[in-house]
Amino acid sequence: MGALGRVAVIIGYEWRRAIAKKKILALIILAVLFQALVMIALSRLLSYGSSLPGFGTPSLFWIFGVLEGQGLFVQLIAIITAGGSMSEEYEHGTADILLSKPITRLEYLFGKFLGGFFLLAMVEALTTVVGIVLSLLLIGAQNSLEFAPLMFLAIVYSTLIFFSLSFMCSEVFRGSTIAMIIAFGVFIASSVISSIFGVLYNFGGGSAYLYLSRGLPTWAATNFPSLLMDQLIIGFGTTDTNALVQASIIIVVYAIIFFLIAAYRLVNSDVSKKTG
């Protein structure tokens, strides 16, 4: 069996492990319910008029509904999924069982990362489908649905930052609670600080504030999907090619840095004994 085969075994293992965790299932149910609530709310708002200012035309509500419905939840699911990925193996003492087998630590790490990330993508696919189906049922005919797969991929890509951050904390601190707290903390702090920099820029504080605002992880993670849809569907919003490129680069740079830190930690340190 080659390296890819060994990574695939860990991906499969990670799926089964994550699904066995009831908290992940609870989050999936919550995400789908939240998506449904957003769509129901949009349809109720629409009953007051044929269009809603700032929401786009009703035929594009599927985009708004899916993006807004998942904007927060998908990041939270990313943090929770990745936060336990490495650390729970140490906490439960099961890392010994896996890493005493013929597999390199990097293969194990890749398998864990990809397994969790694919699971997250599956959850996002499910909620995207739910959002589109509900928009068709509750609002009516929708346009530009051919872009749905791209939007799904954009949302999944946007989760890479906080998924990787939480994954890194999970390996570095080897405790799931601390990993999730730190990732949530960064998410909230980054949102607040990014907003403050954005306000300072808008008040004429200079372009440095704009770059600082965009350089923090939350901006790229939360804006990338909508920036892409702006580019794809004229009239959905404002187009800003530079911002889209910046966001895509920022996401991949953060993800690579966080992954490399996790890899360095795993490869160069002892496998902890049971800590939980």
Added chain:
Amino acid sequence: MASGSVLNVSNLTKFYGDFKALDSISFSVDKGWVYGYLGPNGAGKTTTIRTMLGLLKPDQGKVQIANADPSNDPIHALRLVGYAPELPTLQTFFTGEQLLDLMGKMFGLSIQNRQEKTKQLLDLVGLASWGNKKIGTYSKGMVQRLSVALALINDPLVMIMDEPTIGMDPEATAQFRNLFTNLSKEGKTIFISSHLLDEVQRICTHVGMINKGKIVFSGPIEQVLDTFTQQWVVEAELQNVTESIVSSLKKLDFVDDVKVEGNKLMIQLKEKKDFRGEVSSEIFKQKGVLLSLNLQKITLEDAYLRALKGGQ
């Protein structure tokens, strides 16, 4: 690596912060040996095993399993190793069958091979009727049995087991002792860390003793008994102890001294040889009535305790 050895540990040193858990330990284990690894709590037994498996990074020295270093080349070093950890914590959300199947996958076994091995091993460890139940519902002893089954999934050349019978009932302990003996006869090399000296003495061909991170002995089990035996003693119980019997025994070439304890004679031998035949002949010559005659050889426990005290 020493000729014929499948497991070689040389100058292995491991620190936990400032604490030196392993102090330049070296030993090697040849194919077919059953090597008992003994030591008190905190001596460094589990640290040795976890370093041998590449789970811990050594500060100095190296480990080779089948000519590969598990720390740098786990694919080649660990493919022939079966490992059963001390008090294993297995993935409780899996059934026994599922976990065996996963481990089989990690060793690259085919589906058919995995299915056959899973059935065979669950049967071997007495868990055939529990294979489809979640591990979370298993008792401690059952988890230990499953752990041994997991260590056998790849038909390993070397089995490394850390206190494998801990938590098992006496019947299961005896059953596993027979299993390890049979595996050894099949040519498997078995490395067992254990506190059960009686168990080690019964099944091991070689022993290593570690104390405070240092190897105090490594070699054949007969050699350890010999090394830490100061003097062999023949204990003779007689109906009546007479002066003529004592004095005639003292005159024998191989007798160092004779002590009388009631109706027992403690005959201290000059050599570490079994002279019971000669002793009984001499007693009969002197018209003595012999009730019992035993050679007091050292037990592994005695040797172990002496080794820990620095051979005194």
